[in-house]
Amino acid sequence: MIVPLEHVLFLSAILFMLGLGCVLARRNLIMILIGVEIMLNAVGLTLVGASAFWQQIDGQIMVIFLMAMTSAEVSISLAMVVYLNRRKGTVDVRAFDEMRG
Amino acid sequence: MTTVLFYILGLITVLATLMAITRRNPVHSVIYLVNSFFALALLFYLLGAPLVAAWEVIIYAGAIMVLFLFIIMMLELAPTQETDQMGPNWWQWLPVLLLSLGLVSCTLMLIGLDSAGPQGIPNWYATPRDFGYALFGKYGLAVEVVSFQLLFAAVGAFYVGKPESRQKKIKKEGS
Numbered sequence: 001m002i003v004p005l006e007h008v009l010f011l012s013a014i015l016f017m018l019g020l021g022c023v024l025a026r027r028n029l030i031m032i033l034i035g036v037e038i039m040l041n042a043v044g045l046t047l048v049g050a051s052a053f054w055q056q057i058d059g060q061i062m063v064i065f066l067m068a069m070t071s072a073e074v075s076i077s078l079a080m081v082v083y084l085n086r087r088k089g090t091v092d093v094r095a096f097d098e099m100r101g
Numbered sequence: 102m103t104t105v106l107f108y109i110l111g112l113i114t115v116l117a118t119l120m121a122i123t124r125r126n127p128v129h130s131v132i133y134l135v136n137s138f139f140a141l142a143l144l145f146y147l148l149g150a151p152l153v154a155a156w157e158v159i160i161y162a163g164a165i166m167v168l169f170l171f172i173i174m175m176l177e178l179a180p181t182q183e184t185d186q187m188g189p190n191w192w193q194w195l196p197v198l199l200l201s202l203g204l205v206s207c208t209l210m211l212i213g214l215d216s217a218g219p220q221g222i223p224n225w226y227a228t229p230r231d232f233g234y235a236l237f238g239k240y241g242l243a244v245e246v247v248s249f250q251l252l253f254a255a256v257g258a259f260y261v262g263k264p265e266s267r268q269k270k271i272k273k274e275g276s
Contacts, residue, residue: 001225002103002147011111011144015118022122030127030173034134037165038118041141044157052148055225057235060150064236067160068247072254074165078172079262085176 001052008049015042029081029091033074040070102214106207107147113203114140120196128179129193131169136200138162143207149226 015038022035044063051059081091088095114137121133142157173179237244 003107007107007111008148011114014115018115018118018122026122028127028178030169030178031122031130034127034130034169035122037134037161038122038137041138041161044153045141045144048145048148048150048153051150051227052225057227057231060153060227060232061236061240063150063153064156065243065247067156068251071160071165072250074168075254075258076261078168079258081172082176083261091176091178 005049005053008053009046012042012045012049015039015045027093029084029093032093033077033081036073036077037070040066102210103147106210107144109203110140110143110147110207113137113200113207114144117200120200126179127173128170129197131166131173132197133200135162135166136197136204138166139204140207143204143211146211151226152229152232 019035019038019040019042022038023032026032026035044066047059047062047066049059051057084096085091117133117137117140121130121137124130124133138157138161142154142162145151145154145157
C-alpha cells in the first residue's frame, strides 16, 4: 500500500460529495446523470483502495460488477432522457415536477 | 515516488471533477470528466489494479462518456456558437490543456518508473490471471446475474427509446 487507507477514503469522500452536489444543485438531466457517474466512481475508488489494503482481490471484482451496473443504468437512463425530451421538448427537471396517475 | 504521484493524480481528479460539475455547457463537462476518469484509472493502477484501470479507460472514458456525447449532440443540448468565430477563447481551453499535460507527464513518469526497477511497481497487484480465476470461479453465479442484468437493460433501453408505437399512431389517426 503506497499511501494510508485514510487518504484514499478521504479522496473518494471528496469525489462523492462533488457528485452529490452536482446531483442536488444542477437542473439539467444530463448533468444529474454525470453526478451519478462521479459518485459511482468514488465508490469504485473506495473498493480498489480496500482491495489494496487487505490484499484481497474481491474488491476489484466488485468494481467490475459496479461497471456493469453503471453501463446498464446509463443506457436505460439516457433512453429515458431521450423519451422525456421527446415528450416535453426540454431536459430541465423543473418541467417534470407534476405527477398524474 | 509513487506516493507523490498518488497525491498529484488525486489533485488532478478533484480539479477536473470540480471543473466538470460547474460547466454550463454539457460537452465541456463531459470532456473534463474524461480527464477525471483517466486520472482515476492511473490511481487504480497505483493501487494495484491494472485490469480495473484498463477497463476504467475502456468502459468509462471510452464508452459511457461517448454515449453521453452522442445523446447531447442528438438532442442538441449544447449552446451553439456563431460560425464566424475562430473557436473557443484561450481561457476556455487552458484548464483542460493543463490537466491533460499533468496527466500525460504522470503517465510518462509511471512508465519510466516501471522499467527502472522494483521501486515503481506496487508491492501487491492483481494479475489478470488471478482476476480471471476469481471472477469466473468464485463469482461465476454473479457473472451470470450481471449478464442477465445487461440483457434486461438493453431490452429496457430499446423499449423506452423506440419511437412512438404503431398502435398509438393508429389511435391518433382514428380519433
